[in-house]
Amino acid sequence: MIKVENLHKSFGDVNVLKGIDTQFIRGKTNLVIxxxxxxxxxxxxCLLGLFEPTKGDIYFDDKTYRDFSxxxxxxxxxxxxxxxxxxxxxxxMTVEENIKFPLRMFTKQSQAEMQNRVEEVLDRVNLDGANQxxxxxxxxxxxKRVSIARAIVNxxxxxxxxxxxxxxxxxxxxxxxxxxxxITKENQITTIINTHDMNSVFEIGEKIIYLQDGILAWEGTxxxxxxxxxxxxxxxxxxxxxxxxxxIAQQKGY
Amino acid sequence: xxxxxxxxxYFIMFxxxxxxxxxxxxxxxxxxxxxxxxxxxxxxxxxxxxFFIGAVITIQTALNLSNPLIPKSLIGYxxxxxxxxxxxxxxxxxxxxxxxxxxxxxxxGTMRVTEQIDALEVMGINSLNYLVFPKxxxxxxYPFMIGISMFIGIFGAYMAATIGGFLSSSEFLTGLQEDFIxxxxxxxxxxxxxxxxxxxxxxxxxxxxxxxxxxxxxxxSTTSFVWTSVVIIVSNYVITQLLLS
Numbered sequence: 001m002i003k004v005e006n007l008h009k010s011f012g013d014v015n016v017l018k019g020i021d022t023q024f025i026r027g028k029t030n031l032v033i034x035x036x037x038x039x040x041x042x043x044x045x046c047l048l049g050l051f052e053p054t055k056g057d058i059y060f061d062d063k064t065y066r067d068f069s070x071x072x073x074x075x076x077x078x079x080x081x082x083x084x085x086x087x088x089x090x091x092x093m094t095v096e097e098n099i100k101f102p103l104r105m106f107t108k109q110s111q112a113e114m115q116n117r118v119e120e121v122l123d124r125v126n127l128d129g130a131n132q133x134x135x136x137x138x139x140x141x142x143x144k145r146v147s148i149a150r151a152i153v154n155x156x157x158x159x160x161x162x163x164x165x166x167x168x169x170x171x172x173x174x175x176x177x178x179x180x181x182x183i184t185k186e187n188q189i190t191t192i193i194n195t196h197d198m199n200s201v202f203e204i205g206e207k208i209i210y211l212q213d214g215i216l217a218w219e220g221t222x223x224x225x226x227x228x229x230x231x232x233x234x235x236x237x238x239x240x241x242x243x244x245x246x247x248i249a250q251q252k253g254y
Numbered sequence: 255x256x257x258x259x260x261x262x263x264y265f266i267m268f269x270x271x272x273x274x275x276x277x278x279x280x281x282x283x284x285x286x287x288x289x290x291x292x293x294x295x296x297x298x299x300x301x302x303x304x305f306f307i308g309a310v311i312t313i314q315t316a317l318n319l320s321n322p323l324i325p326k327s328l329i330g331y332x333x334x335x336x337x338x339x340x341x342x343x344x345x346x347x348x349x350x351x352x353x354x355x356x357x358x359x360x361x362x363g364t365m366r367v368t369e370q371i372d373a374l375e376v377m378g379i380n381s382l383n384y385l386v387f388p389k390x391x392x393x394x395x396y397p398f399m400i401g402i403s404m405f406i407g408i409f410g411a412y413m414a415a416t417i418g419g420f421l422s423s424s425e426f427l428t429g430l431q432e433d434f435i436x437x438x439x440x441x442x443x444x445x446x447x448x449x450x451x452x453x454x455x456x457x458x459x460x461x462x463x464x465x466x467x468x469x470x471x472x473x474x475s476t477t478s479f480v481w482t483s484v485v486i487i488v489s490n491y492v493i494t495q496l497l498l499s
Contacts (some may be wrong), residue, residue, distance in 0.1 A: 048376055074274070077378030088369040102377055105277055160376075 330429025362461030
């Protein structure tokens with residue numbers, strides 16, 4: 001579980017996050033949504049420890065990040081997995097080497113053990129046989145899967161995803177969403193996903209927080225987001241013609 | 255002001271470089287990889303340039319020595335001095351600023367743009383140590399390359415002198431051994447060592463701290479080449495002033 005208390009982050013005179021309080025539940029897919037510039041990425045980077053909060057606290061399993069020693073922070077990072085928007089795969093390494101990388105860096109596993117684990121996660125993300133390919137040789141959807149495989153290979157307790165299905169076709173995007181949700185449940189991970197994609201919101205949003213100008217403007221589930229009367233949220237969610245028409249049809253009883 | 259900030263940031267980079275070392279077994283692998291990419295792959299161009307520049311130095315010296323009172327062996331002496339004191343350590347380093355320096359900046363810069371450096375940081379890896387430290391260690395082999403360049407340069411000079419008929423083999427070898435000061439070799443390697451550190455760190459700095467996209471990677475590579483060359487030339491002057499004057 002991750003708990004955020006009164007989180008502020010400023011860059012010079014610009015206040016990006018203005019006091020966020022929330023908590024993210026273990027074993028569930030937690031979604032952070034909001035318009036561009038609402039502070040989603042800064043929020044995620046604060047959770048990842050890439051940005052030091054200006055004020056406020058972040059608790060990882062009831063321990064505040066602020067009080068962690070350098071060594072403890074390093075240990076915590078090893079329990080985190082991250083799926084980047086563009087995949088962020090190391091392009092000088094093959095798929096297999098990319099996935100093996102965290103194991104090589106942080107474990108004392110033998111080559112055979114590492115190989116078994118790589119095969120296991122590749123199988124889990126349905127990428128058998130792609131071991132020796134380089135990131136440039138595989139599709140965007142496959143790159144995302146490799147990125148997920150690399151993020152989970154070390155069995156992390158916390159999984160962060162920054163727009164995991166951006167740039168993917170709707171079908172592949174749904175596959176990636178479902179994959180993340182399944183992995184979250186199987187391994188009881190605390191998963192936080194930054195997204196713009198309304199399909200993801202309605203598909204896997206077990207907990208959703210909506211950020212607006214650095215403030216938490218709404219939080220709830222995918223069922224509650226349909227019923228909310230928060231104008232900012234409805235404007236954002238139904239900004240797409242398709243979703244707006246679906247809602248109108250539902251209201252008319254179709 | 256931004257120049258002062260950049261210089262400060264450059265030295266802070268040195269401090270952060272050693273903050274958290276990468277796992278030894280991985281570091282060994284990375285260092286060997288960098289030696290291959292930065293040194294071995296540059297050897298061909300260094301040998302090629304050294305041979306022909308050595309030859310040209312000989313031809314030009316020979317053509318400009320028209321006074322019959324000046325012994326022809328002076329051509330060998332001039333070739334040796336030019337190659338050991340300046341051509342191999344400094345001229346090759348400026349070329350390497352273009353070849354190795356651009357490669358370092360663009361490879362690290364691309365990693366920055368594609369969030370690969372963020373990925374390393376998120377995993378709890380000191381990305382500076384992981385990316386830059388192996389390059390510095392690999393560049394410590396640079397003096398060996400300059401040693402090869404000196405040898406090939408002098409060989410090129412010898413070939414041009416004898417094949418071109420400017421002087422005999424024995425005259426060249428006599429000139430080559432004339433007034434030899436061993437400290438000149440030490441001086442050349444001291445500056446080569448300093449240039450190696452410059453060649454590894456300035457391009458790394460420009461790649462690591464770059465902001466923007468693909469276009470900025472190109473700009474960073476150009477800026478890195480300019481600054482690396484400038485720092486090499488200025489430090490060459492300072493070192494020469496300190497050690498030889």
